Amino acid sequence: MAGRISGTIGAGFEAVFRGIKHVRRHRPIHPRGLRLDGTVVVHGHGLSSGIAWIDRPSRSPATARVSRSVGTPDGLPDVVGLAARFHHPGNGPAPSTFSDVLLSSTGWSFPGRFVLVPRLGVSRAPLSTMMPYRGDHGPVLLGARTLGPAGLPASLRGLERALGSSAWQLGLFFATPLGRWQHFGTLTLVLSPEAEEEDLRFDAVLHPLAGAATYAWARRLREPSYALARREPGDG
Secondary structure, three states, rough: HHHHHHHHHHHHHHHHHHHHHHHHOOOOOOOOOOEEEEEEEEOOOOOOOHHHHHOOOOEEEEEEEEEOOOOOOOOOEEEEEEEEEEOOOOOOOOOOOEEEEEEEEEEOOOHHHHOOOOOOEOOOOEEEEOOOOOEOEEEEEEEEEEEEEEEEEEEEOHHHHHHHHEEEEEEEEOOOOOOOEEEEEEEEEEEOOOOOOOOOOOOOOOOOOOOEEOOOHHHHHHHHHHHHHHOOOOOO
């Protein structure tokens, strides 16, 4: 039953994306964004999420893109998106791998953490994955909150000016769907010299979080619209 429901909803999302893609052929949603580069640090926190990447202290490079979901004009609220890529350097001749995590502005407590919330500012906007990963102990959500600087706007031009040469620092959290958020790491980002980069793409289905699995119902929900978004204009 759950599989049929998620499959039906996924097909509905695909239909919506297909309609938007006729107008925005390159990116149906999150049409404009800023590229950021930095570092992700997983602390020695002593907590247990059931996902190896969260539970083991580490430090690695990160690439990110902050964007506005619908693409409303600056000055109007929009759902803030933060796509983050955590790189995992290979051992010896093995190539590096990476995980893509997609965060959106939501509420923080239950049930708000599952509701998209348009924002005028970034600094006070909680971000979450909304859909859980499958860890050894059950479902796990990821979340992020700005640690500094304060007063970051959600408009891309305003955010670019506000960051300048400063670093955007975010606390990383995990929680069960109904549980309390636990602080496990820090993501530090600065504007990339390339700033706005249209070809930087992230995909949480193709590049899941290291050490975590995904639920079949979540894949059925996401995959149709993700696959459509991956296609270049003119493809099938």
